[in-house]
Amino acid sequence: MGKLACCITCRTFNSDRLTTESGSAATAFMSGVKGPHKTVGITGTVKCCECIELKEVERAKSSLMYASKAGFSTGIVTTTRVTHATPAAAYANVLHRKWESVGPSNKRGFHCVDAAAQLLTNASHVNVIMGGGAAEFYGPSDNTTFNMKGKRSDSRNLLQEWKDMQAEMNRKHVLLHTNDEFKRTDWSSIDYVLGLFASNHLAYQLENQDQPSLAEMTEAAIKVLSRNPKGFLLLVEGGKIDHGNHDNRAQYALSETLELEKAVEKALSLVDQQETLLLVTADHSHAYGVVGYPTRNTSVLDVDNTAKGDDNKSYLISSYFNGPRGILDAPRSDPATEDRFASNYTAESLVRLDRDSLNELWIYKHLFLD
Template identity: 40%
Template sequence: MVDPTLTVPGPFRVYLISDPKLFRGHLIPDLHPSEPRATYNAEEARILCHPPPLPLPSNPQASREYESVPVPEGEDDPEFWRLSAQNSLSRLLSAPVVDAPAKNVIVFVGDGMGISTVTASRIYRTQKGTELPGEGGSLSFEHFPYTALVKTYAVDRQVTDSAASATALFCGAKTKMAMLGLSAKANTSECDSAAGNELHSFIKKAQDIGMSTGLVTTTRVTHATPAALYAHSAHRDWEMDTKMPKRTRCKDIARQLVEDEPGRNMNVILGGGLAYFKDKQRGGGKRSDGLDLVDLWKKDKKNRKFVGSREELQAIDTNKTDYLLGLFSGDHMSYEDYRQDKQPSLVDMVVTAVELLRKRGNGFALMVEGGRIDHGHHENRAALALRETAELSHAVAAALELVDLRETLVLVTADHSHSFTMNGYPARGNPILGVAGVSEKDGLPYTTLSYANGPSTTKRKADANTEAVDYQQVSTVPLRLETHAGEDVALYAVGPMAHLVRGVLEQHTVAHLVDYAACFGDGARLRSRCLEQGASAAATGAESSLARIAIALLSLPVSLVALR
C-alpha cells in the first residue's frame, strides 16, 4: 500500500506529473538540487533525486570506516582518471566485429563463478601477482570486448543447480533441477521418462558436421556440468551403477560416456573420477557390475591413449594421438592449492586438449570447466574458490595463445552464483581475504568476504588467520553445505559472432548463439550462407579484425603475462 506522503532528504528536485504513466521507467535528470528537506503528496508529485551522502555514524567505533586512508599513487590526480577512461574508450571503439562463422568454439565454465566471485578473484589474483592494490586489476577474460548478463533460473527453481544450468547452457533448453540432457517433459529421478525427451548439446552437433570435440574439467568427468554435454539422465547423481536405482533400465552416466554418442566419439576427455569407471573387486574402483570402462574405451578406439598422471599427459605426442582419455584421480581432482605434481593443472590439460583437437584442421568444439570454484564456496572456503577462479583465468589466457581469434569463438561464463558477498568498507589494497573492520556490536573483527549460509557458523575470533587456505569465512544461516545463489551471472565473448553477446540473456540462449556462430544445429540451415560470409570476411576484413582484437586485448593497464 502506498504511503500518502513521501519524505526525501535533499538535495532533490520535484517534478509535477499529470500522468505518472508517461514517465514510468524513465529517469529525469536532477539539474537543480537546491530545495531543502520537505514532504510531498505521492499522488501529486514524482520525486527523483540523486542519493544523498551517507550520514556519518554517531558511533565512534563505526566512524573509523569513514576516516581518510592513503590513496594509491597518482589516483588523486584527475588526469589519471582521464587517461584511464580514454584507454577504456579506445578499447570500446576498437571492439572487433568478426561477422564470419566460427571454425572453433571453446566454452569455459567457472562453476559457481558469480559476479562477486569474479570481483574478489580479480583482486586476489592481482594482489598475489603484483604490488598493485588489486581493485583495478582484471582476469584474462575480463578484457574480452563483449559481455552480457545471463539469467540462470531452472523451470522449477528460482535458484538452479549445475545439472539444469549446464543443460540450458549446452543444449539450449531450460529443464528441471538435477536432470541432465533432458527436457522438462521428463521427470526427475524417473528413468522411464527420459525416452523421447533427450536434448543434444553443441558437442553432439559439432560431431555431426565432422568437428573434433572434447571436455576438460577439474571435477569428475561424470559430474553435472561435463555430463550435460553427453548424458541423458533423470538424475545427476546416477554417475555409476552403484548410484542407480535398483531394477532400472537406464545406463549410468559413466557408461553413457564410454558407450553412447556423443561421449564415445569425443577426442579428448580429461578430468577426475577414475573410480567411477573401475570395478571395486578387480580394478580398485567403486563399480559393482564387473565392468572396466577404461578397458572398454581403449578397445573401441584407434590411435588412442589413456593417461593417469601429469607426466604421462606431458609425454603425449598429440600428432600421433586421435583419442585421449585422462583420469587423474579417483574422485574430483585436487584443489590447486593442494595439488601435487602428479596431477596436471587446468592449464596443462587445456593446452594438451587444444593442441590435439586443432591438429586435424576440421574445426573443434571444447568445453572447459573450472569445477572446484563451486566446491570451495560450498565449504565456505573463499580462498580455495578464488584460487580456482584465478586458475581458470590462467587457462583462458593459455588457450588464447594457441588459437586464432579470427576463427575461434571463446566464451567464458558461469552456470550459477553463490551466496557469497563482499562487505564492509575495507581500505584500498586491503587483502581481499583480510579483515574489513571491527563490529561495534561485539568488538570482534569481520572479514570482507562472507556467506549468507553454509557450514561455518562458529563465533569469529580476534586472532584468526583469515588468509589461510583452509579458513572458513563466517556464514549466517547454518547449513551442511552453502547453497547456490540466483542472481544473474556474466558472459564474456571474443571471436566470430561475439558481438551477439550483449544485454541480458536467458541461459538457454547461449547454446543457440553457439549454434548460430558455428553454423551447426539449428544453424546448419544457414551453413551455406555462413560459408559464403566466411569467405568474404576472410578476403576483406580478417586482417583488420585481427588488428582490432589485438588492440582490444593488448592495450591493457596490466599485462596478462605479468599476472599469470
C-alpha cells in the first residue's frame, strides 16, 4: 500500500458523537451520510437502539446498492462476519449494529428486521459475498458444517432460503463453507457466490489453517465480477486489523494489515489499472501509537532500547491508551520481562476500556480521473 499515492485525509465523526465506531463509519463511506452512534445504514435524523418503523428518508442508501441497480456487478469480501458493522452497511438498515441475527419488536408489534435477513431481501443481486458469520443465518436446531449452534430465534434457515432464491431465478450460484469447496470452485462458471467460512469471524491469518485468506477471496471475487463488461464495485475489509487492536495485540493487527496489503496487490494485478479506481482507507483509528526513540531496525513489537520510564521499567514501542489489560490498582508491569513477541501477547494499556480513536485517516488511491 505504500506504493499507492496518498492524496487526502478524512475526519471521522458521526451525527451525535465526536468519535465514530464501525457501524456509523461504514455508513459514512458507503453512503456519504453521517449516522448516529452504533447504527448501520441510518441517517442522522433518528437515534440508536429503539425499534421503530423507518421512513424512507431515514434509510441511508449505499453505493453498492446503487451500483447493483445500475447494472454493475457487486461484491463484499471481509474477514469478519458478513453481517458485522462494515459489510452490513453495504446492504442493511438497522438501528443497532448488534441486530445481526435477531431484531427486536416494539410495543406496537412492529418487528425490526435483522441484518442477516436484510442480506436476502436487499442484497439478492450482490454477486459475491464472502466472510464469516454463518451462525447468524440459521437456528440452534439446524444441521450445519460448523460445530456451533445457530443464533436465529425464528424458524428460518437463511442459507437454504438463499439457495432456493438463486435457483428460482435460474442463476449459476454456489454456497461455500469450507476451504476445500472454495479451492474446487470454477469461478468462470459462477455468477453468484455466498461463502461463509466460519460460524463467527474468520481466524487471524497467523492462526488460519483452513480458511481462504483475504487475498484469495479478493482474487475469487474479481474473477467473478470482472466478467461484467459494464464494470463492478467491490468492498474488501481487513476486519481483523480492528479486532487485533481492540485486543491490544499489535502483532495480530500488524500481520492482518499485511494481509490487507496482499489483497490490494492481488486486486491491482487482476484489473486494468488505467480503468480502475482503487481506494484504501480505514473506518476509524485506534488508541495505538508507536512511541519512543528506539534505535533503527528495532522491532516495533519490542521495548524501547534507549530509555525507560520514571519507574525504571521498560515500555513498549507499540503502545495502547485503552484496552482489556488496562491498569487498575497495581503498578504497571515491565514488558521487558514478558513474552512480548508471542503472537497473542496482550499489551498493557493505561485505561481498561474498549474505545476507538478520533485521529484523521489517510486515503490512499491508485487512480483519480480529472
